[in-house]
Amino acid sequence: MIMKKIVLWILLLTLALSCSKQASAPGTGTLRLSLSSVDLVDEAVKGTLADYGITAPAAADFFLSIKNASGQLYWSGKVSEWTGEIALIEGKYTVSAVYGTEGEEGFEKPWFGASEEVNIVADQAHDVVLNARLANTMVKVSHTAMFDNYFKDCSLTFLTGNGASIVYPETETRPVFIEAFRFGIRGTVTARESGKVYAIEADYNDGIASAACYTLQLGVETVGGMTVNILFNDHVDKITLEEDLYE
Secondary structure (H helix, E strand, C coil): CHHHHHHHHHHHHHHHHHHHHHCCCCCEEEEEECCCHHHHECHHHHHHHHHCCCCCCCHHHCEEEEEECCCCEEEEEEHHHCCCEEEEECEEEEEEEEECCCCCCEECCCCEEEEEEEEECCCCEEEECCCEEECCEEEEEEECHHHHHHEEEEEEEEEECCCCEEEECCCCCCCEEECCCCEEEEEEEEECCCCCEEEEEEEECCCCCCCCEEEEEEEEECCCCCEEEEEECCEEEEEECCCCCCC
16 A cells, blocks of 8 residues: 555656646746837927927837736836836737827827837847827917908817817917817907907817827908808818998
8 A cells, every 4th residue: 555655646746747847937038128219209290299389208208118918017117217128928018108198188288109019039139119109189270361350359269079178369379189089169259340259160070180280270251241261171161150240
């Protein structure tokens, strides 16, 4: 009986050692990530922002995170704290860099994002390149010279698809950053001669893309009556004024 027990223990120990060899712990590889402002923000987007006096965020101001396929966080922090590389157990990972807050809208509130998947293999170095993209869109208002001849005190408010209300003053020239979804405008204009106040209202749901800047241009037509035109993305909304501007 004792001999049988000894033989059984030997067999169990051999089986355990065999299984442990087959299911050996995964090795580690190295993820290398070199970050700079050129790598993160696309030059075309930087140029668009610069046209409106807005400076693209520096790479050091982005927030970086590294997660595995299950969503477990392995590293997070500002890019300025990143050392350049990290050893990771082999497997799939997602490297992300963001600037700003998703869903936040208003003046000077851009939201940039970049993400890249990488498969880490043991004993190998893996280089990742991130290119951040402007995820929201920009909208601004302009007036034709003829519009300004007829009207003053143009006060408008943007209503976004997220439910935000953003006042756009008459003298403002900066774009508003909003989610690339839908938006509307509400407001009033005042006739220079009569002082009468007229309502302005329009909604837009189509053709709104991220990383773009749109202009709502206010103009007027005087043929056959007075009409305020709102030009957006090659589409014109016409608002007919029922009363005479000069009465």
